[in-house]
Amino acid sequence: MKFFACIAILAAMAGAALAAEIPQAERRSGYSFMGPDSKAMQDDDTANPGMLWVLDGEALWQRKAGTASKSCADCHNDARVSMKGIAAHYPAFDKTLGKPVDLEGRINLCRSNHQQAPPLAYESRELLALTAYVAEQSRGMPIAAGDDPGLAPFVAKGHELFTRRQGQLNLACANCHDDNWDKKLAGAPITQGQPTGYPLYRLEWQSLGSLQRRLRACITGIRAQAYDFGSPELVELELYLMSRARGMKLETPAVRP
Amino acid sequence: MPSALINVPAKAKRGDVIEIKTLMSHIMETGYRHTVSGEVVPRDIITSFACRFNGTEVFRADFYPAVAANPFLTFFTTVTESGRFEFEWIGDKGFSETASASITVE
Numbered sequence: 001m002k003f004f005a006c007i008a009i010l011a012a013m014a015g016a017a018l019a020a021e022i023p024q025a026e027r028r029s030g031y032s033f034m035g036p037d038s039k040a041m042q043d044d045d046t047a048n049p050g051m052l053w054v055l056d057g058e059a060l061w062q063r064k065a066g067t068a069s070k071s072c073a074d075c076h077n078d079a080r081v082s083m084k085g086i087a088a089h090y091p092a093f094d095k096t097l098g099k100p101v102d103l104e105g106r107i108n109l110c111r112s113n114h115q116q117a118p119p120l121a122y123e124s125r126e127l128l129a130l131t132a133y134v135a136e137q138s139r140g141m142p143i144a145a146g147d148d149p150g151l152a153p154f155v156a157k158g159h160e161l162f163t164r165r166q167g168q169l170n171l172a173c174a175n176c177h178d179d180n181w182d183k184k185l186a187g188a189p190i191t192q193g194q195p196t197g198y199p200l201y202r203l204e205w206q207s208l209g210s211l212q213r214r215l216r217a218c219i220t221g222i223r224a225q226a227y228d229f230g231s232p233e234l235v236e237l238e239l240y241l242m243s244r245a246r247g248m249k250l251e252t253p254a255v256r257p
Numbered sequence: 258m259p260s261a262l263i264n265v266p267a268k269a270k271r272g273d274v275i276e277i278k279t280l281m282s283h284i285m286e287t288g289y290r291h292t293v294s295g296e297v298v299p300r301d302i303i304t305s306f307a308c309r310f311n312g313t314e315v316f317r318a319d320f321y322p323a324v325a326a327n328p329f330l331t332f333f334t335t336v337t338e339s340g341r342f343e344f345e346w347i348g349d350k351g352f353s354e355t356a357s358a359s360i361t362v363e
Contacts, residue, residue: 044278046264049327052282055260206285206326 022178022192027248029196030256033189038203042255050132050201050253053125053208057133060126066117072130075114079137087135088250091239093148100154100239103131104210105230122229128208132199135252143196143250146243158240161233167224173237188257194245195238197254208253211238263344265358269336277308277316278331281346281354287322303328303348311340320348336362 031039041047061072061079076082091100094109101109107130108119120127146155162173176185177193184190198211205213212234216226227233264278281303288300300322308316315334344356 044264046262046278046280047329049280049282049329051262052260052280052327055262056282059260203325 020178021244022181024247027194027245028181028192029194029248029251030191031197031251031254033191034255034257038255038257042197042251048201048253048255050199050208050255053129053132053199053201054136054253056125056129057131057136060130061133066111066115068114068116070115072110079133083134083137085138085141087138087252088141088144089147090145091151091235091242092145093150093154095150098150099232100151100235102212102235102238103134104212105235107131107134123210123213128199128210131210132208132253135199135250138250139252140249142247143242143245144247146239146246151239151243154236155240155243158236158238158243161237162240167219167222169222171222173218193241194248195241196245196248197251197256199252200254200256202256204257211241261344261346261354261356263342263356263358265342265360267359268361268363271337271362272335274333274335275360276331276333277342278329279306279308279344279356280327280329281306282327283346283348283352285320285322285324285326285328289322299349301349301352303346303352305347306330307345308332308334309343309345310334310336311338336360338362 031042034042041049045051058079064071064074072079087103090106091102092106093099094101094106104122104127107127111117111119120130165172165175173193176190181190181192195211195214198214199208201208202214212229215234215237216229219226260282262278262280264276266275269275283303284301285303286298286301288297288302290298292298302322302324303320305320306318306328307314316332318330320328339360339362342358342360344358346352346354
């Protein structure tokens, strides 16, 4: 009898140790973990360095590119109207490709399909600027990614990646960002990993960076082989994280330490 | 495509102390880093910043390699007449950018 009780307790503990998702009411943006100086930097548009990229993106939106000699504005007109709320729904399902596409991927698809221009490199100034400009139009709006029923299997794949232990440290994303987000790692807060402000300005990077860059840095941190930029795994992770942050407000361009 | 963000109050009372904030887009490469093949990445920083009000210099700063990318400067000055603030950043590799903002003194 004692033996079975032990097994029952062990099973219960194993259940608790398995990543319990963060309840809706307890979800917190990385913003709330920051100090007052970093918060002030994000809150003031003339102090937020991310706004430099938004300004560049505004200029790029109007610039003609590719053999079609079309600018983004030639099709989409005023981004402040046409792009409002768009970023909150990304990564979105692309019917012709049959898979999710993130905002950077969508911009590059637009370039190759409609502007007949070469795709912009991941983390290039131009791609970050355009992404930041488009995403900034959704600032303050609730995240609503993962609605499309076609996305369900990809959200599930992203969740599987999020909870899969990997690397020399044998850690899953969930081990920190679901199970231990109220604790600290080397003095720095472990956040919940809610992707509410991408692309965002990281003081450590001294630059704007995408969610994929952040994910690759985290994966390298657990000493696993990082997926390539634009790989399906990273897009699935982005998709899962965005659906996990459903209802939280977009802060692009956010500032993080 | 360097861009600047300037925050100068649009209006002020005569003699008011006003805060000016400037943010300049720049990589501020220190000149102390090396590439994987061992070559020095050449220094590329902003070396000086100046603010003039109606032609008279009111603030100046020198920058050094330890200054972070996209330098953000805030400073205070007083205004006694309406006019125009002119900002100038000068740096390595012929970097030279200007911006301006007007203020109305009541």
